[in-house]
Amino acid sequence: MHPLAQATTQPLPLPEVDWRAIAPELALAVAGVVLLLVVAFWPRAGRGVLAGLTLAGLAAAAALTVWNWDLERVAFEGAVSLDGITRYARAVLLAVGALATLMVAQGDSREGEPDDSPPEVFPLLLFALLGMVLLAAASDLLVVFIALEILSLSLYVMAGETRRLAAQEAAMKYFLLGAFSSAFLLYGIALCYGATGSTNLLEIADATGDPTADGTLLLAGVGLLAVGFLFKVSAVPFHMWTPDVYQGTPTPVAAFMAAATKVAGFAVFLRVFAGALGGLVVSWRPVIAGAAVLTMLVGAALAVVQTDLKRMLAYSSISHAGYLLVGVAAAATVPAGVSASMFYLLTYAFMVMGAFMVVQYVSRLGPPDDDAIGERSSLEDYRGLARRHPWAAGLLAVFMLALTGIPPLSGFWAKYYVFLAGIEAGLTWLVVVAVISSVISAFFYLRVLVVAYLQEPVGDPGAETAPGRTPALGVALGLAGLLTVAIGLAPEALIAAARSAERILG
Amino acid sequence: MTTYFQAYGTFAALLVLSIAFVAVAFGANRLLRPNRPTPGKLTTYESGMDPVGTTWSQTQIRYYVFAFLFVIFDVESVFLFPWALVFADIGVAAFWEMVVFIGVLAIGLLYAFKKGVLRWA
Secondary structure (H helix, E strand, O other): OOHHHHHHHOOOOOOOOOHHHHHHHHHHHHHHHHHHHHHHHOOOOOHHHHHHHHHHHHHHHHHHHHHOOOOOEEEOOOOEEEOHHHHHHHHHHHHHHHHHHHHHHHOOOOOOOOOOOOOOHHHHHHHHHHHHHHHHHEOEHHHHHHHHHHHHHHHHHHHOOOOOHHHHHHHHHHHHHHHHHHHHHHHHHHHHHHHHOOOEHHHHHHHHOOOOOOHHHHHHHHHHHHHHHHHHOOOOOOOOHHHHHHHHOOHHHHHHHHHHHHHHHHHHHHHHHHHHOHHHHHHHHHHHHHHHHHHHHHHHHHHHOOOEHHHHHHHHHHHHHHHHHHHHHHHOOOHHHHHHHHHHHHHHHHHHHHHHHHHHHHOOOOOOOOOOOOOOOEHHHHOOHHHHOHHHHHHHHHHHHHHHOOOOOHHHHHHHHHHHHHHHOOOHHHHHHHHHHHHHHHHHHHHHHHHHHHOOOOOOHHHOOOOOOOHHHHHHHHHHHHHHHHHHHOOHHHHHHHHOOOOOOO | OHHHHHHHHHHHHHHHHHHHHHHHHHHHHHHHOOOOOOHHHHOOOEOOEOOOOOOOOOOOOHHHHHHHHHHHHHHHHHHHHHHHHHHHHHOHHHHHHHHHHHHHHHHHHHHHHHOOOOOOO
């Protein structure tokens, strides 16, 4: 009998369809498709309408996330798992998505200029979020790959949403290097499958405890998986794309990339490495710890010499990825590593979004730059900002101090808990490096404030154009600032919520 | 474990053998043949036609979008064949799942159509 015909005579093992488990993802998918149709059939729909519909989709997904809050189960034959990481990451990602929607709604152009970012950016934002939320819930390496591709493909297009040369270049670089890293990840998945006989994280976790398993093949697979993930979270030595891409892409998209991609990337990093591959911690911890050292120091050192705020924020996001890697390295043996990393992601997402919002605001103050990037994000543009726009400068100060990790702002607690988990895991040397890197990073964060508060404005202040009405950006800035301060003053509730994320279902 | 690598050993031997075969065939050819080039012999072989243009020629970018849409629906049919094979065993659920799948692709085509991608001009 032909093997194919034989297969059909047996009943097909069908996974039980668990609609409730993926309800937020479904809401995002439906909202994305609806918005795509709105964009196609109602070309004159304003940005306000599209942003409203996007926020409605996000609200629906958030409501379903709350509905699912106490659900802890593995669905679709182990392809998707609902646990603390999933719901925490879902909540953070949807909040970041809402802030990004407000930034995108504000647009990249100033008053009276044609808006050059197309309306498709709204459905793409929803599709990217769909991929990220699914990535945080993925419990099978194939689902990990599919989710990663959904989010990456959406982000490649979003990066090149405007016709500016720098945005096009950024999109091309992001696409080529992203595709390259996806290949590494896929090869890693293939080798892990070859070594353990499964792509399911729970089964991989069982197989890694088996001493008769083929060690070489599995370790090669784990190494390639690490390369793929380190690339996505922009850790050194796979960080080369980050500064160019963040600087070239329109600021709202860069903010979304910096915040949301990190949240989703580290959620899956924790689930795969601390969860499924926890049995191999002795093998992979030196690699992750080494990458963490390089990422923290190289990111901080290169940020010092930047003269463009967007580029500086890109290097700062690299060094923050390093602190998060300390959490990942600790997480396999110390459960607090998981909760500390998740809490770090929460605070980092709002800090970095806020910093990019100030960049977006300041770039509206003058005519477009002559260079290919077209946005006024050079440090020169921040001279004397406090005198001209005290609110913007004040918020900038909040975000910069939070990114440095100055108490009582949220960034301090984020670092505190990650460092604590690192020491608990016996990685004291790694924490020492992290503290040194924090000290270096204080230099470039505070320099921005020196420029904004202590230096005189250059040129004729009268030549400056008004930023125009920025209601959406104003609301987003207010929310990000409020969250950064509020989390700093009362971190207990959110840390407690993160603690519930410590048990990984695999 | 050793049998696992032995299987690859056979493959490696075959690889070496096939490279050697090509090298020997072409090497012997080069040593034995007379060498009398003419302009006609040196032109690019283009299925018997006179070659047109240079090798570095540009293609209309619109082909890309059409090729893209073609591949999407080509892949759709790849999914349709195994689905048709097991459709009867699974029943109504399979039907609706395929309706959703094709529906999403159809929405994509509708979007492309509204955006004027399918017009050549």
